[in-house]
Amino acid sequence: xxxxxxxxxxxxxxxxxxxxxxxxxxxxxxxxxxxxxxxxxxxxxxxxxxxxxxxxxxxxxxxxxxxxxxxxxxxxxxxxxxxxxxxxxxxxxxxxxxxxxxxxxxxxxxxxxxxxxxxxxxxxxxxxxxxxxxxxxxxxxxxxxxxxxxxxxxxxxxxxxxxxxxxxxxxxxxxxxxxxxxxxxxxxxxxxxxxxxxxxxxxxxxxxxxxxxxxxxxxxxxxxxxxxxxxxxxxxxxxxxxxxxxxxxx
Amino acid sequence: xxxxxxxxxxxxxxxxxxxxxxxxxxxxxxxxxxxxxxxxxxxxxxxxxxxxxxxxxxxxxxxxxxxxxxxxxxxxxxxxx
Numbered sequence: 001x002x003x004x005x006x007x008x009x010x011x012x013x014x015x016x017x018x019x020x021x022x023x024x025x026x027x028x029x030x031x032x033x034x035x036x037x038x039x040x041x042x043x044x045x046x047x048x049x050x051x052x053x054x055x056x057x058x059x060x061x062x063x064x065x066x067x068x069x070x071x072x073x074x075x076x077x078x079x080x081x082x083x084x085x086x087x088x089x090x091x092x093x094x095x096x097x098x099x100x101x102x103x104x105x106x107x108x109x110x111x112x113x114x115x116x117x118x119x120x121x122x123x124x125x126x127x128x129x130x131x132x133x134x135x136x137x138x139x140x141x142x143x144x145x146x147x148x149x150x151x152x153x154x155x156x157x158x159x160x161x162x163x164x165x166x167x168x169x170x171x172x173x174x175x176x177x178x179x180x181x182x183x184x185x186x187x188x189x190x191x192x193x194x195x196x197x198x199x200x201x202x203x204x205x206x207x208x209x210x211x212x213x214x215x216x217x218x219x220x221x222x223x224x225x226x227x228x229x230x231x232x233x234x235x236x237x238x239x240x241x242x243x244x245x246x247x248x249x250x
Numbered sequence: 251x252x253x254x255x256x257x258x259x260x261x262x263x264x265x266x267x268x269x270x271x272x273x274x275x276x277x278x279x280x281x282x283x284x285x286x287x288x289x290x291x292x293x294x295x296x297x298x299x300x301x302x303x304x305x306x307x308x309x310x311x312x313x314x315x316x317x318x319x320x321x322x323x324x325x326x327x328x329x330x331x
Contacts, residue, residue, distance in 0.1 A: 204306040207291035
């Protein structure tokens with residue numbers, strides 16, 4: 001059960017982040033050429049794989065599983081809460097949705113300002129492509145390391161992340177446009193709910209809480225947090241509606 | 251015009267910001283809520299109290315609620331101005 005949830009969470013997280021990374025890559029490809037964009041993205045992906053390859057086994061073999069789960073649980077919980085909070089704010093209209101078109105326009109303008117391409121791989125274009133893929137991928141690395149090491153499926157989680165990233169890049173390159181139609185916020189909400197469920201389970205277990213039905217409690221936690229998030233979206237939408245009425249009546 | 255040095259500096263700053271945002275960032279309230287959860291569960295364990303398993307998800311949802319409420323208050327203040 002938990003293997004499927006881990007793969008799903010990692011694939012969704014990788015999908016969301018790589019859609020964002022691809023927008024930056026497309027901007028680099030348009031202004032500096034595909035070669036610069038691909039070299040930058042491949043270099044970043046290799047760096048990310050290296051981080052997982054070095055840190056993953058070190059965490060598994062160097063830290064006792066009980067301590068690992070507690071520490072990882074706390075980090076996962078904080079990380080997941082930030083994702084859910086952002087997704088709830090966006091769903092309720094309190095925060096603007098992530099606009100891939102606007103990101104693309106901004107990146108193209110900035111890259112055009114940096115001057116003409118020198119050589120086959122433009123250094124500034126490379127840095128932008130590398131930075132975009134690396135930073136978006138770093139969040140996925142944190143999720144792969146936390147969920148992968150504690151569930152004992154590091155290799156599977158890494159594989160799921162890389163395959164999803166390649167899939168997103170492949171679809172984006174075939175369509176040759178930013179993937180602004182992808183329901184990023186819903187995916188982000190889904191990953192966030194899974195992260196806080198795993199985070200709560202491991203943190204509490206590490207602090208001597210006994211969960212009924214062991215690992216199966218994670219499913220219960222996912223359902224609980226999904227319903228709570230939905231109710232919080234409704235609460236914010238209602239409060240925003242009342243606020244709008246007050247502002248217009250004044 | 252963006253120089254290579256400025257690009258590298260921006261990259262290093264962005265990595266630093268990533269780790270700051272990961273644990274504290276714009277939402278210190280969330281970290282404080284998780285800290286409350288850890289301290290509460292540790293104290294209950296040390297006092298020998300049997301910890302109800304629903305306590306953890308309850309604290310998490312309350313933390314999220316107050317963080318969102320804080321954001322809502324901020325937004326309403328800005329709109330009224």
